[in-house]
Amino acid sequence: xxxxxSGAPLLSIENxxxxxxxxxxxxxxxxxxxxxxxxxxxxxxxxESGCGKSVTSMSILRLLPExxxxxxxxxxxxxxxxxxxxxxxxxxxxxxxxxxIFQEPMTSLNPVLTVGRQIGExxxxxxxxxxxxxxxxxxxxxxxxxxxxxxxxxxxYPHQLSGGMRQRVMIAIALACSPKLxxxxxxxxxxxxxxxxxILDLMRDLKARVGAAIMxxxxxxxxxxxxxxxxxxxYAGRKVxxxxxxxxxxxxxxxxxxxxxxxxxxxxxxxxxxxxxxxxIPGMVPSLKGRIEGCVFAGRCPDVTDLCRAYAxxxxxxxPGHLAACHYAPKDALAA
Amino acid sequence: xxxxxxxxxxxxxxAGAPPEGAAPxxxxxGLAVAAPLPDVIPARKRRGPIWTYVRRNPTIVVGGVLLLVxxxxxxxxxxxxxxxxxxxxxxxxxxxxxxxYWFGTDMLGRDVYSRVVYGARVSLLVGFSVAFLASIAxxxxxxxxxxxxxxxxxxxxxxxxxxxxxxxxxxxxxMALTRxxxxxxxxxxxxxxxxxxxxxxxGVVLSLxxxxxxxxxxxxGTRMPAIIWRHILPNTLAPMTVQATYIxxxxxxxxAILSFxxxxxxxxxxxxxxxxxEGRALWQVKFYIILFPAIFLSMTVLAVNLVGxxxxxxxDPRMAKDV
Amino acid sequence: xxxxxxxxxxxxLEVNDLKKHFSLGxxxxxxxxxxxxxxxxxxxxxxxxxxxxxxxESGCGKSTVAKALMxxxxxxxxQVVLDGKRIDDLSAGALRPLRRHIQMxxxxxxxxxxxxxxxxxxxxxxxxxxxxxxxxxxxxSRLASLMERVGLPRExxxxxxxxxxxxxxxxIGIARALAAEPDLIICDxxxxxxxxxxxAQIVNLLRDLQRELDLAMLFISHDLAIVEHxxxxxxxxxxxxxxxxxxxxxxxxxxKHPYTQAxxxxxxxxxxxxxxxxxxxxxxxxxxxxxxAGCRFHTRCPHAFDRCRVEVPGLDPVGTGHFAACHLNxxxxxxxxx
Numbered sequence: 002x003x004x005x006x007s008g009a010p011l012l013s014i015e016n017x018x019x020x021x022x023x024x025x026x027x028x029x030x031x032x033x034x035x036x037x038x039x040x041x042x043x044x045x046x047x048x049e050s051g052c053g054k055s056v057t058s059m060s061i062l063r064l065l066p067e068x069x070x071x072x073x074x075x076x077x078x079x080x081x082x083x084x085x086x087x088x089x090x091x092x093x094x095x096x097x098x099x100x101x102i103f104q105e106p107m108t109s110l111n112p113v114l115t116v117g118r119q120i121g122e123x124x125x126x127x128x129x130x131x132x133x134x135x136x137x138x139x140x141x142x143x144x145x146x147x148x149x150x151x152x153x154x155x156x157x158y159p160h161q162l163s164g165g166m167r168q169r170v171m172i173a174i175a176l177a178c179s180p181k182l183x184x185x186x187x188x189x190x191x192x193x194x195x196x197x198x199x200i201l202d203l204m205r206d207l208k209a210r211v212g213a214a215i216m217x218x219x220x221x222x223x224x225x226x227x228x229x230x231x232x233x234x235x236y237a238g239r240k241v242x243x244x245x246x247x248x249x250x251x252x253x254x255x256x257x258x259x260x261x262x263x264x265x266x267x268x269x270x271x272x273x274x275x276x277x278x279x280x281x282i283p284g285m286v287p288s289l290k291g292r293i294e295g296c297v298f299a300g301r302c303p304d305v306t307d308l309c310r311a312y313a314x315x316x317x318x319x320x321p322g323h324l325a326a327c328h329y330a331p332k333d334a335l336a337a
Numbered sequence: 338x339x340x341x342x343x344x345x346x347x348x349x350x351x352a353g354a355p356p357e358g359a360a361p362x363x364x365x366x367g368l369a370v371a372a373p374l375p376d377v378i379p380a381r382k383r384r385g386p387i388w389t390y391v392r393r394n395p396t397i398v399v400g401g402v403l404l405l406v407x408x409x410x411x412x413x414x415x416x417x418x419x420x421x422x423x424x425x426x427x428x429x430x431x432x433x434x435x436x437x438y439w440f441g442t443d444m445l446g447r448d449v450y451s452r453v454v455y456g457a458r459v460s461l462l463v464g465f466s467v468a469f470l471a472s473i474a475x476x477x478x479x480x481x482x483x484x485x486x487x488x489x490x491x492x493x494x495x496x497x498x499x500x501x502x503x504x505x506x507x508x509x510x511x512m513a514l515t516r517x518x519x520x521x522x523x524x525x526x527x528x529x530x531x532x533x534x535x536x537x538x539x540g541v542v543l544s545l546x547x548x549x550x551x552x553x554x555x556x557x558g559t560r561m562p563a564i565i566w567r568h569i570l571p572n573t574l575a576p577m578t579v580q581a582t583y584i585x586x587x588x589x590x591x592x593a594i595l596s597f598x599x600x601x602x603x604x605x606x607x608x609x610x611x612x613x614x615e616g617r618a619l620w621q622v623k624f625y626i627i628l629f630p631a632i633f634l635s636m637t638v639l640a641v642n643l644v645g646x647x648x649x650x651x652x653d654p655r656m657a658k659d660v
Numbered sequence: 661x662x663x664x665x666x667x668x669x670x671x672x673l674e675v676n677d678l679k680k681h682f683s684l685g686x687x688x689x690x691x692x693x694x695x696x697x698x699x700x701x702x703x704x705x706x707x708x709x710x711x712x713x714x715x716x717e718s719g720c721g722k723s724t725v726a727k728a729l730m731x732x733x734x735x736x737x738x739q740v741v742l743d744g745k746r747i748d749d750l751s752a753g754a755l756r757p758l759r760r761h762i763q764m765x766x767x768x769x770x771x772x773x774x775x776x777x778x779x780x781x782x783x784x785x786x787x788x789x790x791x792x793x794x795x796x797x798x799x800x801s802r803l804a805s806l807m808e809r810v811g812l813p814r815e816x817x818x819x820x821x822x823x824x825x826x827x828x829x830x831x832i833g834i835a836r837a838l839a840a841e842p843d844l845i846i847c848d849x850x851x852x853x854x855x856x857x858x859x860a861q862i863v864n865l866l867r868d869l870q871r872e873l874d875l876a877m878l879f880i881s882h883d884l885a886i887v888e889h890x891x892x893x894x895x896x897x898x899x900x901x902x903x904x905x906x907x908x909x910x911x912x913x914x915x916k917h918p919y920t921q922a923x924x925x926x927x928x929x930x931x932x933x934x935x936x937x938x939x940x941x942x943x944x945x946x947x948x949x950x951x952x953a954g955c956r957f958h959t960r961c962p963h964a965f966d967r968c969r970v971e972v973p974g975l976d977p978v979g980t981g982h983f984a985a986c987h988l989n990x991x992x993x994x995x996x997x998x
Contacts, residue, residue: 016374018374018375018377019377020376020377020378022378024389024393027376027377027378027380029374032374033371033374049855049856049857049858050855071377071378072377073375073377163944163945164944165944166944193717193718193882193945194717194882194884194923194926194927195717195922195923195926195940195941196717196944197926197928198925198926198928198938198940198941199940199941201928202938202940220855220856221928222856222930223927223928223929223930224928225930226928226929226930226931226932226934227928227929227932229932246932247932247933250930250931250932260857261856261857262930263860264856264857264859264860265856265860265885265930266860266863266883266885266886266888266889267885267929267930267931268884268885268888268912268924268927268929269888269912270885270888270889271888271908271909271912271913272912272913278864278867278868279860279863279864279889280860281857281860281861281864282857282860282861283861285825285827285828285858308364308365308368311364312364312368312370313370313371314369314370314371315369315370315371315372316371317369326371328368328369548771549766549767549768549771549772550771550772550773550774552727552730552732552764552766553764553766553772553773553833553836554774554785555730555732556730556732556759556762556763556764557759557763557785557786557789557790557836557839557840558756558757558759558760558786558789558790558840559785559789560756560789567774567777567781567785568774568777571774571776572774572775572776
């Protein structure tokens with residue numbers, strides 16, 4: 002069952018803390034998060050806005066300005082701690098070993114450069130390709146991401162492309178240098194459903210062909226179910242649950258994960274005759290300014306007890322490969 | 338599909354002993370409690386609200402203090418060891434700065450220090466009056482232009498026409514039509530500055546009109562005057578206040594230039610522009626006659642601009658406050 | 661063209677052949693040469709106490725419909741009939757008192773509340789404008805009950821919008837719409853900017869209010885799962901036209917238009933390995949400035965045949981109260997082309 006024991010993970014984040022100094026106190030945006038990504042796997046980081054998922058990805062790329070941010074812990078990529086690297090070494094990693102797809106495909110592309118130049122730029126920078134070679138490779142990349150007439154499209158500017166096409170170009174740029182890790186930050190959130198379906202299909206297809214590990218950051222459980230292998234659920238700057246995707250959806254252990262799943266309306270309510278109200282998670286995310294005593298979810302949890310308010314639960318294995326930070330999460334008899 | 342990846346590194350946290358100080362009592366045995374996390378950023382010493390304000394808005398504070406000094410100087414001029422700034426003393430012409438004449442005397446024997454201190458009154462009066470009047474007038478023009486679509490084209494073409502003339506030239510031309518007095522200077526500079534405010538306000542109004550809360554006001558049956566008064570006007574005040582400070586600074590400079598070329602405040606009234614104009618003939622030998630008013634003018638304009646920059650940053654929601 | 665279903669219950673709002681065209685500048689000397697047909701001949705009705713959802717992708721014109729109905733845009737053509745009375749040709753002054761009957765909840769909970777007004781002033785505005793309160797005490801009790809209705813503490817009346825979270829702000833926006841005691845509420849993507857857990861709260865709130873107050877609702881959304889949860893009937897829009905309209909059950913279980921079918925199959929299902937065949941549409945939505953001839957969907961339709969490229973399909977009945985604009989449903993149509 003377990004494959005993780007063999008070989009070191011591609012990326013491992015250990016006890017990551019990202020705090021921001023703000024006028025009214027220290028914002029503990031990410032507070033003690035650990036997880037690992039194996040080569041070739043797709044890990045989804047799920048959570049609502051402000052849970053720290055994007056801050057985590059930004060700190061992997063070292064894109065957070067320090068100050069106001071201050072980062073502690075370790076981010077090990079192929080054994081090297083990225084937090085210790087000088088900026089010059091970091092520039093070689095960004096866009097080459099680790100690349101990103103952002104949510105907004107319009108603002109992430111430079112409006113005054115052709116699509117071909119933008120794909121070629123990373124190749125010339127990181128792999129020292131000449132102009133001609135870079136352009137040939139750009140055409141190849143556009144073909145890979147399913148853009149029709151790639152030879153014509155390389156000479157076009159971003160505004161000549163539709164939203165779905167631009168996101169394909171973003172993916173082409175991200176994949177141009179054959180990265181080992183692709184960070185996809187809400188890659189389909191700004192897209193329409195029919196275009197989202199195209200991009201999700203493309204991502205699944207590329208996953209098989211390119212072999213890059215993908216860190217998918219999203220709030221959409223539907224997207225998670227479609228592309229992820231493993232899932233980390235974040236809440237209020239902490240990891241509250243981690244599990245293989247099927248286990249998580251079959252038997253979520255943390256009350257927050259259960260709440261999230263109940264709160265998402267599922268297509269097919271008519272068919273199943275279900276016409277009930279959606280399950281709500283009452284209240285709202287606690288302020289991250291200053292320490293939270295006890296469990297971070299205690300304020301909204303339906304099963305909260307005094308124990309939860311007093312003692313923060315540790316992340317514990319509840320089933321093989323399945324971690325949850327809850328005192329009352331059901332626990333299987335563990336094999337290992 | 339990889340089924341499972343073994344957890345790692347969490348063991349360290351699970352094994353952690355219950356935090357001392359974090360929980361008052363030891364947790365029940367067998368309960369897995371997360372180890373406490375360190376503070377990455379050391380807590381800052383709590384200081385008083387005044388110090389916090391200074392740290393967050395240094396430009397407003399520096400500019401404000403400088404401006405306050407100039408303001409007090411203007412108000413308290415008679416008690417600051419000054420003499421009559423218009424008193425002529427031909428026998429004591431062009432004295433160098435000394436214990437008696439701090440900034441020396443000019444070619445008519447008038448005390449430059451006293452003239453500079455009293456001159457602050459003219460600069461401040463002109464600067465603030467113009468800022469106030471131009472804001473009110475520009476606000477009215479901008480609101481009308483932004484809200485009444487059919488008037489917009491006409492009003493904006495007039496404004497464009499006025500803006501094609503540099504404000505100083507326009508002020509000079511207007512002054513040429515009347516006689517020199519502080520009031521006329523204020524009116525002339527105000528007219529020259531109105532187009533800038535009007536353009537700014539119109540732009541703000543046009544973007545506010547598209548705001549959903551203004552649309553919501555329309556759909557909840559609010560009449561146009563109430564929409565302008567409750568929804569548009571209050572939200573134009575912030576950018577307009579910032580613009581007003583820049584106009585204040587620019588008006589002070591324009592006043593000095595007008596007086597310097599003899600088209601402004603009459604020579605009998607001491608103003609920084611006048612003093613410099615009179616020192617112009619002697620500047621190669623008695624440079625201090627020009628130097629002192631110039632320093633005061635620069636400092637005052639700088640102070641006003643600092644306040645303006647500080648206000649702009651404090652009022653702009655896009656500026657990161659996380660510092 | 662006016663063949664819209666007559667739903668059970670009394671008709672509250674009737675929209676006939678509504679058009680909203682925007683002329684895009686571009687010609688020299690300000691003469692516009694191109695026309696964007698954002699809404700191009702829309703007809704539907706909403707009955708009292710009924711929720712009709714308007715579904716479609718960005719650029720299909722669904723938000724323009726909302727603004728045209730609210731008269732934030734003047735409609736280019738067509739009729740809007742509220743409770744038997746035409747309102748689209750009224751002057752602004754004559755329309756103002758009638759605005760009470762139709763209220764709107766906006767998408768963005770941040771920009772839809774005036775940052776410089778307290779909640780009390782925001783909610784009191786419609787009550788005063790429409791003269792609903794008899795005296796100060798009545799106003800106060802109305803404000804209190806509005807806050808209770810939307811699940812906010814009464815003390816919050818004295819606070820400014822920036823002191824609230826996104827979900828709470830949306831509650832204030834809903835309370836503002838309710839303050840006018842409307843018959844119809846138009847929700848323009850009212851929950852799409854909210855986080856998952858908060859979204860569920862607001863969806864439930866809207867559903868409860870709709871039932872308790874017997875409100876009619878025009879629910880504009882791109883999220884089919886939420887629509888299925890909220891609605892009585894659904895209208896699907898594509899490039900400014902309704903391609904299919906019908907009762908919820910028919911629309912979700914037996915959609916008759918290929919676009920509706922594709923939209924439904926594109927929704928990601930939060931269930932790993934949920935085996936189903938997805939219809940992935942080719943390409944993107946064409947520009948509404950120059951929509952395709954014939955059926956507007958033919959450029960992306962997996963079943964398109966020759967007739968679709970030349971002949972505009974009419975919105976024809978395919979079931980009880982269920983209409984679709986597709987030649988495939990035509991009795992005379994050739995067998996479903998592959």
